[in-house]
Amino acid sequence: MIExxxxxVRFAGVTPIDDMSVVFPGGTCxxxxxxxxxxxxxxxxxxxxxxxxxxSITAFGENLLKMADFRRARWGLRRTFQTEMAIEQLxxxxxxxxxxxxxxxxxxxxxxxxxxxxxxxxxxxxxxxxVGGLGARERRLVEIARAVVxxxxxxxxxxxxxxxxxxETGHLAEVIKKIPGQVGAMVILVEHDMSLVSACCExxxxxxxxxLIASGPTAExxxxxxxxxxxxxxxxVL
Amino acid sequence: xxxxxxxxxxxRSAIIVALLAFVLxxxxxxxxxxxxxxxxxxxIYTVVAGGFGVLYGRVGMISLGQVALxxxxxxxxxxxxxxxxxxxxxxxxxxxxxxxxxxxxxGLPALRLSxxxxxxxxxxxxxxxxxxLSTTDFPNGGHGFLGRTTNxxxxxxxxxxxxxxxxxxxxxxxxxxxxxxxxxxxxxxxxAGKPGRAWASIRESEPAALAAGVNITLYKxxxxxxxxxxxxxxxxxxxxxxxxxxxxxxxxxxxxxxAATALIGGIFSIWGAIVAGVFNQLLPFVFQVQWGVNPNFxxxxxxxxxxxxxxxxxxxxxxxxxxxxxxxxxxxxxGIRKLxxxxxxxx
Numbered sequence: 119m120i121e122x123x124x125x126x127v128r129f130a131g132v133t134p135i136d137d138m139s140v141v142f143p144g145g146t147c148x149x150x151x152x153x154x155x156x157x158x159x160x161x162x163x164x165x166x167x168x169x170x171x172x173x174s175i176t177a178f179g180e181n182l183l184k185m186a187d188f189r190r191a192r193w194g195l196r197r198t199f200q201t202e203m204a205i206e207q208l209x210x211x212x213x214x215x216x217x218x219x220x221x222x223x224x225x226x227x228x229x230x231x232x233x234x235x236x237x238x239x240x241x242x243x244x245x246x247x248x249v250g251g252l253g254a255r256e257r258r259l260v261e262i263a264r265a266v267v268x269x270x271x272x273x274x275x276x277x278x279x280x281x282x283x284x285x286e287t288g289h290l291a292e293v294i295k296k297i298p299g300q301v302g303a304m305v306i307l308v309e310h311d312m313s314l315v316s317a318c319c320e321x322x323x324x325x326x327x328x329x330l331i332a333s334g335p336t337a338e339x340x341x342x343x344x345x346x347x348x349x350x351x352x353x354x355v356l
Numbered sequence: 357x358x359x360x361x362x363x364x365x366x367x368r369s370a371i372i373v374a375l376l377a378f379v380l381x382x383x384x385x386x387x388x389x390x391x392x393x394x395x396x397x398x399x400i401y402t403v404v405a406g407g408f409g410v411l412y413g414r415v416g417m418i419s420l421g422q423v424a425l426x427x428x429x430x431x432x433x434x435x436x437x438x439x440x441x442x443x444x445x446x447x448x449x450x451x452x453x454x455x456x457x458x459x460x461x462x463g464l465p466a467l468r469l470s471x472x473x474x475x476x477x478x479x480x481x482x483x484x485x486x487x488x489l490s491t492t493d494f495p496n497g498g499h500g501f502l503g504r505t506t507n508x509x510x511x512x513x514x515x516x517x518x519x520x521x522x523x524x525x526x527x528x529x530x531x532x533x534x535x536x537x538x539x540x541x542x543x544x545x546x547x548a549g550k551p552g553r554a555w556a557s558i559r560e561s562e563p564a565a566l567a568a569g570v571n572i573t574l575y576k577x578x579x580x581x582x583x584x585x586x587x588x589x590x591x592x593x594x595x596x597x598x599x600x601x602x603x604x605x606x607x608x609x610x611x612x613x614x615a616a617t618a619l620i621g622g623i624f625s626i627w628g629a630i631v632a633g634v635f636n637q638l639l640p641f642v643f644q645v646q647w648g649v650n651p652n653f654x655x656x657x658x659x660x661x662x663x664x665x666x667x668x669x670x671x672x673x674x675x676x677x678x679x680x681x682x683x684x685x686x687x688x689x690x691g692i693r694k695l696x697x698x699x700x701x702x703x
Contacts, residue, residue, distance in 0.1 A: 165563075165566070165567050166566070167563055167566070167567075187566050188566055188569050188570060188571050188572070189569070190567075190569070191567065191568055191569025192569050195567075196567075197567045199561075199563070199564060199567075203560060203561050203564035205553075205556045205557055205559075205560045206560070207556050207559075207560075207624070208553060208556050212553050212556075215553065216550075216553035216554065216556075216557055216568060216570075217568050217569070219550050219553065219554075220554070220568055220569030220570055221569060264568070
């Protein structure tokens with residue numbers, strides 16, 4: 119469980135996260151909101167890239183904000199980025215092995231763990247293939263494989279379906295859905311594709327202008343009038 | 357555990373062994389003394405270019421002070437060779453270690469700076485080194501920290517010693533090639549291992565590397581340490597090759613030329629470092645000594661080459677040349693087919 123209490127982030131005159139309090143109970147949780155709502159900033163706070171002005175984040179009973187940024191991966195935090203960040207020069211295997219090496223997981227199990235992660239996401243390309251030669255879907259899957267290797271506790275996925283055609287997000291949804299059960303990690307998914315969110319997330323939280331406006335079971339949250347207003351606006355349609 | 361070697365690795369290993377055999381055995385048989393001296397320099401500057409490749413090609417940190425580090429390695433090597441009688445391989449390691457420490461200190465700004473700013477800082481370091489060297493000059497066996505005396509007739513100076521079994525130029529050439537190969541092997545081992553993957557991650561994106569748990573400070577310093585160690589070893593080899601090193605040998609602009617040739621050769625590959633060594637040392641020799649052409653013309657060629665690399669071939673000659681040759685082959689084949697006309701009848 120992740121408990122966020124009174125989280126505030128300020129950049130000069132802007133407050134992308136404004137006294138946000140939210141609980142992510144476990145499993146796969148959606149974090150939704152229009153562009154500029156503060157979702158990626160929240161992930162950046164979780165990763166340690168941004169220091170909040172105030173507030174706390176307790177992850178499975180531990181104070182996440184006290185941890186040095188590069189130690190959070192060893193603790194079990196993984197994330198993907200909006201823009202795909204798989205390393206082009208390296209092979210699929212090395213891309214995933216690189217995360218395993220810094221996760222604190224045992225060296226003796228590296229090969230097996232890496233191959234298991236590649237298989238988990240359903241990548242059919244040979245592990246020795248360079249990532250630079252892969253297509254967008256496969257690169258996304260490499261990123262997910264990087265996020266699930268080495269016994270993660272919390273996986274943050276930032277718009278994993280961005281740039282993918284609809285027919286390819288189906289497989290992605292299947293992979294994301296089985297992360298809590300098979301990998302044993304909680305997932306927070308930021309996504310604009312509501313079909314993916316509905317397919318994967320049992321619960322969802324919606325933020326707008328840095329504030330939580332709704333949270334609860336995904337189906338209910340998506341029907342919430344505040345959420346509809348945040349996405350569609352308040353003006354009458356002629 | 358079974359050890360499997362794929363065909364590509366086996367082929368690459370065979371090419372490396374064949375090339376080493378050619379360089380160590382065949383070249384000394386066919387060329388004269390001045391060529392051997394030049395090829396020794398090529399091997400030394402290949403190591404320096406390899407260090408530049410580690411920094412820029414692997415981690416994305418541009419350092420324009422590599423020849424300054426080479427001169428520091430040369431200075432320390434010269435000083436220690438005169439002041440001590442430690443065996444030459446140990447001397448190489450000690451000089452590499454000292455240069456490594458200096459290189460890491462120079463690289464400290466790299467933790468905060470990147471791109472142009474880091475390039476400027478390292479270029480200033482190269483300039484400062486040139487000034488200090490021209491003031492103090494190289495040791496010549498005198499007393500004190502500088503190890504320099506002005507009361508010596510130039511002809512009476514004892515040269516920096518070489519390994520006892522590699523005193524002659526040809527033997528020392530082979531010795532240098534073997535040390536250079538070991539340095540490049542050291543780079544390959546790093547690149548294929550945990551540091552290489554961490555460097556690739558930093559080069560791709562520092563935030564992503566941080567999120568992956570990479571200690572960016574440690575791995576950047578590691579890259580500076582490796583590049584400086586190699587360059588220090590190269591400096592010590594150079595001291596023994598020259599015999600009586602002079603400050604005039606090392607100019608600030610040499611660091612820029614080295615960066616340019618390394619980029620032209622290709623910074624992502626060990627082969628690129630070898631091409632850089634050839635461009636840096638063999639071409640000036642061929643221009644000046646063999647053809648009697650002012651080697652400064654090379655700067656124009658390097659400038660044009662650098663421009664071409666920046667615009668169209670980021671992987672340098674080692675990546676571009678095979679592609680160009682393949683294209684040329686296709687063109688020729690296409691031409692031949694056109695000339696011979698379509699074969700076979702319609703079915």
